Amino acid sequence: MSGGAEKTTGIGIWVEAIRRDRKATIGAVILALFVLLAVVGPFVAEDPDELVGVPLQPPSMQHWLGTTGQGQDVLAQLLVGSRTSLLIGFSVGISVVLIGALIGVTAGYFGGRIDALLTLLFNVFLVIPGLPLAIIIAAYLPAGPFTIMFVLIVTGWAWNARVLRAQTLAQRKRDFVFASVVAGESSFRIVTREILPTMTSLLVSQVIGGTVYAIGAQVGLEYLGLGDVSAFTWGTNLYWAQNDSALLTGAWWTFVPTGICVALVGFGLTMLNSGFDEITNPRLGLERSWRAYLLSKGRKPQRSTPVVLEGTRD
């Protein structure tokens, strides 16, 4: 950070990180577009339930994305669906990180038997396949967005707990934590004021990863028919496309736009995340400025010491 009048605290550092990284800028723009769509879309769209014309019409001036197998407007359903889908995505993304932080940090901070027990707990949840578990829980609950959110949180928190435990273990051994212990601070204060702030960027990147997971898994569950099939979300749109045999009648417009939206949101979030890597890993930033410096002197940058980029979440 070059200091001076530049804001280096609070929101400023995040905005700066996004602005500086081309990938993050692209991601932020894509994401902003979809958030706008989710907020405004449902107000400007026509009634998604209304039968507006002949079923399975291809895209035309009148219906930009054609009509569904029931004769409803595909674009209207897409717009209305975006709000629920994104809302579920972000709330699950935030919830799994909160639960993961609670369990992971507790395990890492207190260690001993608590750690052994909690580690066992999240390892078991990690190894039990998530989708089948989500399905059997969702099948017993009333169909709807809250059920989907609930099952995605139940099956999604373990990964975050594991990563945050490891991070807490590393921080626990640092001098400033020992100093706080000696100073007589309470465990709660040490965790919330000393340890958690050092992980801010990791937490943000986990929320982003969790949201990507939630949107994908949500679409999958709803595609199976576990959502409220009379509501409009991206997943139920695909459910109806499959149910109306859109594929075997050649009606690509009933499922292609939805999938592209899901993927764009996921891609945008992943790109956004890469910009935050620099805050977590200052070496990446150093390497970038060093290369820029060499280029400005008219020299070709050599391969520098390799730095591991953060991979995508699997």
Next chain:
Amino acid sequence: MVYIFQRLAFYALAAWVALTLNFFLPRLMPGDPATALVARLQGRLAPGALEALRETFGLTDAPLISQYFMYLSHVLRGDFGISVAYFPAPVSEVIGTGLIWTIFLAGTAVLISFAIGTLLGVMAAWWRGSWLDTILPPSLVFLGAFPYFWLAMLALYALGFTLGWFPLGHAYGDDLTPGFNWLFLSDVVRHGALPIGTVVLATLGGWLLSMRNTMVSILGSDYVNLARAKGLPPSRVVLRYAARNALLPSVTGFGMALGFVLGGSLLTEIVFSYPGQGYLLVQAVRNQDYPLMQGIFLVITLAVLGANWLVDIVYLWLDPRTRESGG
């Protein structure tokens, strides 16, 4: 060796958690869906079958603990109750018909994806800055952002429906009888190409990135530099020195990815009406066939746990350090 048994104990514990979840879920859920199901089937099922169904859901007067042990003994004998959707076939029989196809589909897809992705990762790390390193990974990540089953829908539409290159569904042609002959096997491959291909495409990016990133850090390590300085041929340095060690995190990830990929491949099965667990699962959801759903959950979980254990054994073989500390 101790390590292998520790892992086995862990998977046994996980299996027990899954079993117990399976037992308590129908008993704890609000609204009593099981009673509704039994009521719906009243008159359609023989009284004996209805009684068995009641027992499965705990709609008996027996105390919970004895129900629990009853349930455990049933499951251990492979008795998951009776399917509602495929009445009067027992769940174990219904699941048995589709298990081989799911294992074939998900197993082949995971192995192919892991092999190709890892290899591409090695190449991307070696030729850093080439198109393989700059263009391929982001495009694969973009592909990975699509839901698997949506890619499957697209592939089915474009390559199956429009171009007619691949069959539109099922695991083999209706006119063939399963057997170990060329005609049948080649037909299975032809039917499996699209579902397997889409899962591979969607998961390739993850393996590539994970391998590339570990390779990049290992290629800078001292022992690799020494191997290079000794004048060993690059192929030997890359494959025998760097790649073998860089494989370790990917192998660890392999176990975890299994469950995830399996979930995706279950959804892919539905797109292709592939006769595996995913297809059965959707039938179970549509017919509120709770015994079948829970049976599928258990069988899939056990399969994933078993596969994870195999991965642990492979890991042991790859990383001598675990052998020493565990032995």
